[in-house]
Amino acid sequence: MEEKKVNSFLNRLKENAQKQTNYGGEFETTEAKMSVKDCPNCGAGRAKEDGVTHCAYCGFEFLNVKLTDGLYIKKEDNSI
Amino acid sequence: MFGLFNKSKDKNEGSKQSYPEWYTELQESQQRWFSFLEKLEAKMEELATASIPELKQLLQEDEDLYKRTFHRVYSGVNGQLNNIRERARDVYEEKVNDLYYNINSQISVLDKHHDLLSDFRIACSDRYNEFDNKYDYWRKQIDKTQERDLEIEYQKILNEFETIKDKFSCKQCGGHITIEKIFLIETYISCPYCQTQNTFAPSTLGRNLQNIARELAEQRTAHLHEAYEAEKDKERDLYHQRHELSLSIIHERDKKVLSEVQSKMNDLEEERQFAIQNAPKLRQVYLRAMYDEWNKITPDLKEHNEKMYQNQLKY
Numbered sequence: 149m150e151e152k153k154v155n156s157f158l159n160r161l162k163e164n165a166q167k168q169t170n171y172g173g174e175f176e177t178t179e180a181k182m183s184v185k186d187c188p189n190c191g192a193g194r195a196k197e198d199g200v201t202h203c204a205y206c207g208f209e210f211l212n213v214k215l216t217d218g219l220y221i222k223k224e225d226n227s228i
Numbered sequence: 229m230f231g232l233f234n235k236s237k238d239k240n241e242g243s244k245q246s247y248p249e250w251y252t253e254l255q256e257s258q259q260r261w262f263s264f265l266e267k268l269e270a271k272m273e274e275l276a277t278a279s280i281p282e283l284k285q286l287l288q289e290d291e292d293l294y295k296r297t298f299h300r301v302y303s304g305v306n307g308q309l310n311n312i313r314e315r316a317r318d319v320y321e322e323k324v325n326d327l328y329y330n331i332n333s334q335i336s337v338l339d340k341h342h343d344l345l346s347d348f349r350i351a352c353s354d355r356y357n358e359f360d361n362k363y364d365y366w367r368k369q370i371d372k373t374q375e376r377d378l379e380i381e382y383q384k385i386l387n388e389f390e391t392i393k394d395k396f397s398c399k400q401c402g403g404h405i406t407i408e409k410i411f412l413i414e415t416y417i418s419c420p421y422c423q424t425q426n427t428f429a430p431s432t433l434g435r436n437l438q439n440i441a442r443e444l445a446e447q448r449t450a451h452l453h454e455a456y457e458a459e460k461d462k463e464r465d466l467y468h469q470r471h472e473l474s475l476s477i478i479h480e481r482d483k484k485v486l487s488e489v490q491s492k493m494n495d496l497e498e499e500r501q502f503a504i505q506n507a508p509k510l511r512q513v514y515l516r517a518m519y520d521e522w523n524k525i526t527p528d529l530k531e532h533n534e535k536m537y538q539n540q541l542k543y
Contacts, residue, residue: 154278157308158301162286165300175293176441180392180407180431182401184424194425196418205241219528222413 185210199227229390244412248330248341254348257327264319265359272312276366283373287339293436313363316356325350335513367430378444385410385437392431412438412528438526445521452514460506464498515540 183201186193189208198204202225213227283302290298329347335342393407403421407428414437416425446453470493477489519537523530 152276156281157275157304158282160303161301162282165297165304168300170292170296177293178429179386180395180434181429182396182399182426183429184426191257193422195423196425197423197432200416200425218533220411220413225416 200225202227233249233402239446248335249343250280250334251341253327254331254344255278261319261324262355265316265355268312268316269359269362272309272363272366275305275308275312276369280369282372284369287373287376293432294439302370308365309363309367309370313360316359320352320356322358324349359473378440378447381440382437382444385433388431388433396426398422398424398516408525410434410437412526438529441522441525441529442450445518448521449477449514449518451518452510456507456514457508459503459510463500463507466503470500472495490510512541 177212184193184226187203187206187208187210189203189216190206192203192205194210195204199211200221202209215221217223259455273465283305284297286301287295287298290296323469328345331345335345388412389407394404396405396407397403398405398419398421401419405417405419405426407417411430414427414429417428418522430486436508442492473489473493473496478487480486480489519533522533525535
């Protein structure tokens with residue numbers, strides 16, 4: 149009798165846990181990928197020495213922040 | 229002689245027989261409390277033994293990256309266990325403590341029957357402690373179901389990295405780009421040929437490395453943590469041993485025995501002082517080793533981790 153009670157409690161718990169949706173929606177797993185962003189204004193590519201904040205050709209603003217030294221991005225990556 | 233001893237015996241027997249009327253109430257309450265806890269313990273054991281294999285299986289089967297289904301069931305089981313504990317606490321307050329205070333307010337501490345009341349309280353609270361120890365035991369057993377071998381997950385991430393690191397080429401000129409290390413977030417990688425800034429987005433699996441890194445480092449240095457914990461507990465343990473010895477010689481007159489015990493006590497005290505000094509050192513050894521491992525797993529987070537390490541040393 150007691151044992152049945154425990155098992156039904158566990159089953160109910162499991163059922164509810166499986167039914168419950170996760171906060172923030174379904175989880176999506178993605179593969180590693182590589183992409184490149186050309187200037188949407190003039191179509192020019194972005195080269196390392198030109199920095200990443202502005203387009204070297206037409207001056208289009210990709211990022212409106214002044215970059216500071218971080219792990220992957222350095223302050224040299226600001227376009228002049 | 230003079231029947232003195234007989235008299236005192238009679239007196240004792242007389243007092244034993246004439247228990248106050250509240251004594252039966254105490255006995256009944258004690259009995260009820262004991263059998264109530266027995267039932268709760270049985271319930272607790274049943275719940276734990278049924279859920280532990282279920283939880284282990286669930287952790288294996290849970291497809292979610294964060295094992296959220298498992299954690300929901302896990303907290304449900306813990307909640308149920310906690311309910312049992314709270315029930316014991318409430319009943320203790322209501323049936324044992326209330327009765328104790330109620331009677332205590334009616335009789336004087338100097339009353340010859342006051343011992344009965346104290347004994348009742350001590351017996352009940354000892355039994356309650358025993359129950360609590362059992363609760364702790366089951367709680368720890370349930371806690372253990374969370375443990376999983378993170379080396380396996382780490383190996384998966386490393387394998388994935390091996391397969392992808394030479395897979396990419398520059399989107400602009402098609403030149404080969406090698407991924408140097410496991411990146412945890414999106415990163416610009418410039419093409420070695422045309423210098424174009426490509427954006428590399430790591431996979432979900434790769435990003436998850438930062439979530440398991442600390443736990444993995446802790447798993448790898450668990451033996452050092454245990455050594456620290458053992459050293460930390462030694463202090464109390466040695467103190468109690470010494471205390472027992474000091475109690476044992478209260479009535480001792482033999483100087484030889486006294487000096488022997490005293491030297492043992494001194495040794496214990498010395499060991500205790502050493503443990504007090506040594507425990508923080510072992511903690512530092514553990515922390516350093518753990519952070520070193522952590523930094524090895526995610527070198528990118530080293531700067532941040534070191535700040536955390538320095539902070540942790542202060543406490």
